[in-house]
Amino acid sequence: MAEFVYFQKEIETLPESKLKALQLERLQRLAAYVQQKVPFYQKAFAASHLEPDRISSLNDLRYFPLTSKAALRDHYPFGLFALPLNQVVELHASSGTTGKMTVVGYSAADIKLWSTVMARSLACAGVVKGDIVHNAYGYGLFTGGLGIHFGALELGVTVVPASSGQTRRQLDLMADFKSTVLTCTPSYSLYVAEEARNYGLDPLSFSLRVGVFGAEPWSEGMRKQIEKEWGLLALDIYGLSEIIGPGVAMECPGQEGLHIWADHFLPEVIDPKTGEPLEEGQEGELVITTLTKEALPLIRYRTGDIVTLTTERCPHCERTMPRISKILGRIDDMLIIRGINVFPSQIESVLLKIPEVAPHYQLVVTREHHLDRLEVQVEVSPEVFSDEVKKLEELQQRVLSEIESTLGISVTVKLVEPKSIERSQGKAKRVIDQRQI
Amino acid sequence: MPIRQVSIFLENRLGRLSEVVSLLAKNSINIRALALADKADYGILRLIVNDTDRALEILRQELFSVNETPVLAVEVDDRPGGLAEVLAILVQNSINVEYMYAFVAKSGGKAVVVLRVEDLEKAERVLSYNERKLLREEEIQGL
Numbered sequence: 001m002a003e004f005v006y007f008q009k010e011i012e013t014l015p016e017s018k019l020k021a022l023q024l025e026r027l028q029r030l031a032a033y034v035q036q037k038v039p040f041y042q043k044a045f046a047a048s049h050l051e052p053d054r055i056s057s058l059n060d061l062r063y064f065p066l067t068s069k070a071a072l073r074d075h076y077p078f079g080l081f082a083l084p085l086n087q088v089v090e091l092h093a094s095s096g097t098t099g100k101m102t103v104v105g106y107s108a109a110d111i112k113l114w115s116t117v118m119a120r121s122l123a124c125a126g127v128v129k130g131d132i133v134h135n136a137y138g139y140g141l142f143t144g145g146l147g148i149h150f151g152a153l154e155l156g157v158t159v160v161p162a163s164s165g166q167t168r169r170q171l172d173l174m175a176d177f178k179s180t181v182l183t184c185t186p187s188y189s190l191y192v193a194e195e196a197r198n199y200g201l202d203p204l205s206f207s208l209r210v211g212v213f214g215a216e217p218w219s220e221g222m223r224k225q226i227e228k229e230w231g232l233l234a235l236d237i238y239g240l241s242e243i244i245g246p247g248v249a250m251e252c253p254g255q256e257g258l259h260i261w262a263d264h265f266l267p268e269v270i271d272p273k274t275g276e277p278l279e280e281g282q283e284g285e286l287v288i289t290t291l292t293k294e295a296l297p298l299i300r301y302r303t304g305d306i307v308t309l310t311t312e313r314c315p316h317c318e319r320t321m322p323r324i325s326k327i328l329g330r331i332d333d334m335l336i337i338r339g340i341n342v343f344p345s346q347i348e349s350v351l352l353k354i355p356e357v358a359p360h361y362q363l364v365v366t367r368e369h370h371l372d373r374l375e376v377q378v379e380v381s382p383e384v385f386s387d388e389v390k391k392l393e394e395l396q397q398r399v400l401s402e403i404e405s406t407l408g409i410s411v412t413v414k415l416v417e418p419k420s421i422e423r424s425q426g427k428a429k430r431v432i433d434q435r436q437i
Numbered sequence: 438m439p440i441r442q443v444s445i446f447l448e449n450r451l452g453r454l455s456e457v458v459s460l461l462a463k464n465s466i467n468i469r470a471l472a473l474a475d476k477a478d479y480g481i482l483r484l485i486v487n488d489t490d491r492a493l494e495i496l497r498q499e500l501f502s503v504n505e506t507p508v509l510a511v512e513v514d515d516r517p518g519g520l521a522e523v524l525a526i527l528v529q530n531s532i533n534v535e536y537m538y539a540f541v542a543k544s545g546g547k548a549v550v551v552l553r554v555e556d557l558e559k560a561e562r563v564l565s566y567n568e569r570k571l572l573r574e575e576e577i578q579g580l
Contacts, residue, residue: 380446380479385502387444387553388535389474389481414478417448419500 004252004317007123007155008116011263013318016311020058023266026291028055031064034297037082040075041065041299061268062277066287066300069102072242077103083295092241093141095346095407104143104241107294111150114244117261118151121250124259124319125212125235127181131157134174134208136184136192137215137339138164141408143245144215144339148183151247157181164188167195178207182232185339186213186222191370193229208232214239214246215339217327223255236326242301243288249324254316257323260309264292267322268300269309272331283308285331286324304331333431335365337372340409344430347376350402356384356395362421367435374411376403379418439507439557440574441489445482446502449475457482460499466492469577470551472538483538485510485551487578507557510540510572511564512547520550523569530563532556542580544572549580 006012014022031052034041044065045052054060072080081088088105095101106114127133133152137144145163152159160177162170164184170192173179182189189211193203208230214237226234238258239246248265249258260267265288269278272285286303290296306329311322335342344363351357357378364375378399386392392415400413447453454473461468461484470485486492489505496503513519527534533555540549549572554560564571572580 380502382497382502382504385444385446385504387442387481387483387504387506389476392446392479392481393476415446415448416479417446417500418502420448 005123005126005128006318007120009318012120012124012259013320014263016320019263019320022263023291024055024058026263027058027061027266027289028052030289030291030297030299031055034082034299038080038297040071040080044299058266061266061289061300064289064300066270066275066302067298068302069242069304072102073100076100078105080298081105081295082297083107088295092143092146092245094143094241094341102242105295109294110244110296113264113292114147114247115150115154117244117264118147118247119154120151120261121237121247122148122151122155122157122181122212124250124252124317125181125210125237126233126253127152127155127157127210127212129156131181131210132177132179133157133159133181133183134162134170134177134179135159136162136164136170136182136188137246142340143239143241147239147245147247148212167192168199171196171199171201174206174208175201180207181210181212182208182230183212185215186211186218186226186234187216187338187367187370187372189213189226189234190222190229193226194369203229204231206230211235212237212250216336217329238324238327240303240305242296242298243290243303244293248288252314252317252319254314256315257310257325259314259317259319259321260324262321264290266291267309267324269307270302272302272306281308281310283328302331304334305329306331335363335374335431335433337365337374337409340407342374342407342409346407347403350406351378351399354395354399354402357381357399360421361430362416363431365431365433365435372435374409375414376411377414377416377421379421380415381418438571438573439561440485440510440551440572440577441505442508442551442553443484443486443489443492443496444504444506445484445496447480447482449478449480454480454482457496457501460495461486461492464491464495466495469542469580470538470540470549472536472551474536483536483551485540485577489574506553509552509554509557509560509564510549510577511552512544512570512572513550515543515546515548519548523550523564526563526567526569527552527554527560530559532560532563540580544570544576544580 090106093101093103135148139145196203211234235251238249249260268287269284278284286307307324360379362377467487472483474481535553537552
């Protein structure tokens with residue numbers, strides 16, 4: 001039986017009534033804060049006749065306006081920030097839905113908060129002092145790498161900032177340092193295991209005992225496979241940069257749902273069509289209110305992720321924090337390619353900038369050797385078709401580099417015959433996802 | 438005098454080439470010469486046919502990406518060195534050949550090659566100056 005470890009045991013195991021009182025107090029403070037500091041919320045509150053000082057129960061949350069990803073885009077880059085930039089110590093960005101990036105900012109206190117919830121998450125996975133965390137999430141604008149890093153520092157464990165890529169070197173580092181914890185996307189962990197065997201190394205001979213895997217959906221079947229390959233305990237972590245990054249919710253070794261750190265991130269599940277809150281246990285869109293963030297506080301942020309939520313006590317650990325299920329799906333057509341979010345609309349906006357190509361495209365996603373591969377198929381219209389191979393190659397290369405520089409992931413571009421992309425009821429089927437997760 | 442070549446964009450998939458050729462056959466279009474440029478994912482089929490206008494019309498109806506490209510059809514002596522002589526003329530005049538392919542049929546005992554060059558007018562001029570016969574579209578149809 002796995003041992004349960006806590007970073008902030010008192011708060012993580014707070015009785016439900018006390019947790020609710022804390023959430024309410026923080027919600028009241030948050031509402032007043034955003035009304036004062038963020039014109040967007042000031043207007044939204046006025047439009048829905050919401051007076052922060054009249055909030056008397058957590059049930060009042062349902063009267064608050066929802067915040068969508070589009071709001072972040074519309075206020076690019078800093079329009080939703082509640083603090084002036086001289087109080088923002090770190091910025092991250094991810095490519096947005098239509099070409100414009102989604103920018104998030106952190107105050108010094110927000111970084112401390114991020115470190116804390118990540119330290120809680122690592123502890124929740126059973127990581128203790130003496131562990132060596134091999135962090136193969138990408139470092140950079142993507143929040144995955146740095147989030148895990150901050151948490152490891154906060155928890156006081158050794159972190160190896162391996163970042164992504166250069167798999168052979170990653171294997172050497174893990175073998176030589178006798179790393180005990182692996183953090184990366186679940187698919188990458190399988191790819192690394194396969195590479196290990198290609199180099200004649202037995203994944204079971206490594207010292208890994210725990211894996212903290214996230215940034216993409218994965219099944220129980222995949223979990224079993226990873227655990228068997230590496231001989232470790234594979235646990236799911238959840239997060240999104242808009243809320244804070246990784247460390248919003250984390251599975252304990254009981255592997256029955258992810259504990260969401262609800263003293264900071266207030267969760268709800270809504271019907272994505274009507275926006276109405278759903279009964280506990282019903283499948284719907286996860287909506288999160290950041291109760292304590294300073295630089296970019298968000299009210300009822302729509303994550304787009306489909307989950308179920310339960311406040312039932314965890315049958316394994318002592319945490320009282322509510323639990324969300326693994327991500328069951330998306331409300332939109334967002335794809336996750338090697339842990340990076342990609343919207344078909346992003347590809348479309350790139351193609352629209354290249355007048356020679358028809359805006360008819362199709363995305364084919366496959367997984368080969370545990371790595372996601374995104375193929376963008378573009379139709380060669382009679383207008384653009386050149387008898388010269390050279391010109392077609394140039395066009396292909398241009399589409400490729402435009403997409404790669406906008407999305408920050410590598411893709412392949414395939415030229416296809418006109419009208420070969422299926423059009424159903426005037427609207428093309430944009431995405432063919434052949435991955436078996 | 439340039440002749441018109443029909444160029445067709447084709448995806449690399451089983452039976453695609455056969456479909457195009459069958460479509461032309463069904464419409465009684467005779468292929469006089471052909472070449473296929475193949476890349477990993479796609480190819481360009483280049484054809485000289487007996488009825489260029491009709492071929493273009495049919496292919497467009499079937500939604501192929503098609504265009505017509507001007508090329509030269511040059512008579513070449515059917516003996517070792519025959520082609521080399523023609524190409525030497527072009528090289529001496531700094532004319533770059535993009536691609537070329539040969540006719541199956543002969544013209545008055547001579548072989549015929551299709552040439553696509555960067556500077557078509559100049560190529561025409563220097564080949565004529567060197568007394569090389571360039572075939573016209575009507576002549577091709579009779580071959």
